[in-house]
Amino acid sequence: MHLPRPSLKWILAVAMLAIAAPQMAQAEALLVVEADSGKVLQADNATMPWYPASLSKMMTAYVTLKAVKDGRVSLDTLLTVSPTASSQSPSKMGFRPGTQVTVDNALKMMLVKSANDMAVVLAEGIGGSIDGFAGMMNQTAQRLGMTQTSYVNPNGLPADGQITSARDMAILARAMIRDLPEYEYFVHIPSIRFGRRITQNFNKLIGRYPGADGFKTGFICASGYNLVASATRDGKRLIAVVLGASSGRMRAIRAAQLLDRGFANNGMAWLRPSLGTVDNLVPIDSTPPNLREEMCGPKHKRPASDEDAEDTVASAGSSSTNGDGGVSFFASGLQAAMPTKPADMLAQPAAASEPVVVYTGPTKTGAALIAAVEADTEKMQPVKRAKGKHSRVAGKKPDAADDAKADAKGASKSDSKPAAAKPARHANAKPDAAAAKTAAADKPAAAKPAGKPAAAKPAAKPKTAADKPKAADKPKADAKPAG
Numbered sequence: 001m002h003l004p005r006p007s008l009k010w011i012l013a014v015a016m017l018a019i020a021a022p023q024m025a026q027a028e029a030l031l032v033v034e035a036d037s038g039k040v041l042q043a044d045n046a047t048m049p050w051y052p053a054s055l056s057k058m059m060t061a062y063v064t065l066k067a068v069k070d071g072r073v074s075l076d077t078l079l080t081v082s083p084t085a086s087s088q089s090p091s092k093m094g095f096r097p098g099t100q101v102t103v104d105n106a107l108k109m110m111l112v113k114s115a116n117d118m119a120v121v122l123a124e125g126i127g128g129s130i131d132g133f134a135g136m137m138n139q140t141a142q143r144l145g146m147t148q149t150s151y152v153n154p155n156g157l158p159a160d161g162q163i164t165s166a167r168d169m170a171i172l173a174r175a176m177i178r179d180l181p182e183y184e185y186f187v188h189i190p191s192i193r194f195g196r197r198i199t200q201n202f203n204k205l206i207g208r209y210p211g212a213d214g215f216k217t218g219f220i221c222a223s224g225y226n227l228v229a230s231a232t233r234d235g236k237r238l239i240a241v242v243l244g245a246s247s248g249r250m251r252a253i254r255a256a257q258l259l260d261r262g263f264a265n266n267g268m269a270w271l272r273p274s275l276g277t278v279d280n281l282v283p284i285d286s287t288p289p290n291l292r293e294e295m296c297g298p299k300h301k302r303p304a305s306d307e308d309a310e311d312t313v314a315s316a317g318s319s320s321t322n323g324d325g326g327v328s329f330f331a332s333g334l335q336a337a338m339p340t341k342p343a344d345m346l347a348q349p350a351a352a353s354e355p356v357v358v359y360t361g362p363t364k365t366g367a368a369l370i371a372a373v374e375a376d377t378e379k380m381q382p383v384k385r386a387k388g389k390h391s392r393v394a395g396k397k398p399d400a401a402d403d404a405k406a407d408a409k410g411a412s413k414s415d416s417k418p419a420a421a422k423p424a425r426h427a428n429a430k431p432d433a434a435a436a437k438t439a440a441a442d443k444p445a446a447a448k449p450a451g452k453p454a455a456a457k458p459a460a461k462p463k464t465a466a467d468k469p470k471a472a473d474k475p476k477a478d479a480k481p482a483g
Contacts, residue, residue, distance in 0.1 A: 053218030056156030079125035119155035207350030221296035256342035
């Protein structure tokens with residue numbers, strides 16, 4: 001039986017499918033669109049449902065700033081940190097319940113540090129409660145045409161029903177640019193300063209990628225590393241969305257690659273089929289991929305967080321993951337090389353800039369602002385001075401400085417304190433370093449307890465007795481970080 005020889009067209013089609021197949025297995029969603037027209041330049045899994053993580057805070061900011069623009073609140077409106085807000089998981093500012101912050105400062109802390117507690121402060125202040133604000137978020141999503149999105153909370157911490165897609169995040173980014181141009185500066189602040197603590201924006205493109213001017217990062221174990229990024233060159237603004245990258249650095253590289261291709265006029269557009277506008281992308285009916293094992297499984301040497309600083313970029317510079325399958329793959333191969341590879345660019349320090357000062361309490365300027373910054377700095381001091389003094393540190397745990405270190409290390413400073421304090425409960429069995437020092441100081445008296453110097457010990461015992469009640473209280477401290 002004679003079989004016809006396969007045509008060149010058929011061979012090319014098979015080759016393209018072979019190239020596209022491993023990309024789909026990587027569980028990434030990629031999208032780049034023109035900000036003004038919504039024209040899709042590249043799309044890969046763009047309508048696959050995804051967990052938004054802290055990209056949820058983009059909608060929290062949109063709803064809040066819309067309320068400001070409509071005159072329902074002002075940037076100077078004072079909001080109060082509730083126990084619910086204070087109890088949110090890191091990343092957070094770590095303010096005590098009752099602390100007051102302005103809408104302006106809460107937005108800056110939320111968008112730069114990705115502070116989960118500030119997102120709840122805004123939600124309760126604008127919507128009355130988390131549930132009430134989530135309802136406002138969902139109504140806004142429907143109005144904007146974000147048909148694949150639903151919200152349960154304002155910060156993106158894991159919750160059933162907190163879902164979006166790359167398509168919907170691009171729609172939201174376009175809405176922020178179109179509807180709230182006067183407040184756009186909130187999404188491209190390079191860094192903030194609270195007291196002496198400076199926090200850089202987790203979006204690594206800001207201050208590094210030419211023309212970068214927004215938006216937001218996000219991470220939970222199930223979602224992987226997410227990023228919505230925008231940049232403007234020669235009057236043309238693009239929005240790139242990356243969902244499910246393997247690290248904080250990789251999501252920035254992916255976004256830079258998407259933006260580079262979008263800005264490049266290489267004359268190869270005729271190879272690509274028209275993808276229409278972002279609003280017209282057809283949703284995929286499926287459940288979001290769960291990347292928990294890849295992101296936070298036992299193979300990981302350290303806890304993953306949105307503050308990831310992974311330097312493994314070898315595969316990123318040569319990545320060929322593109323939105324239009326094989327056609328996009330071949331087209332990008334023909335395009336002229338960029339003067340600087342994204343991996344090299346992101347390895348450079350960010351452009352120098354003055355951190356934006358944030359503070360607690362009412363809006364202040366001039367000398368009052370300087371005094372407020374000094375006061376916030378002072379609030380952070382006792383924790384540092386109390387280092388090693390278990391009883392004092394336990395009392396200071398809710399302070400913002402503790403949570404700052406918790407955010408930076410992926411585990412609360414208080415996590416380590418209970419571990420150091422535990423031996424105090426078993427001091428009779430194995431003295432800790434502090435007990436050893438005390439013993440050394442009391443050696444003359446401690447040398448004779450073999451017989452009856454029990455009467456001579458009362459002088460030293462008050463210390464142990466005074467410590468014991470505090471040791472009894474420690475289980476509460478142990479339980480706090482675990483929650």
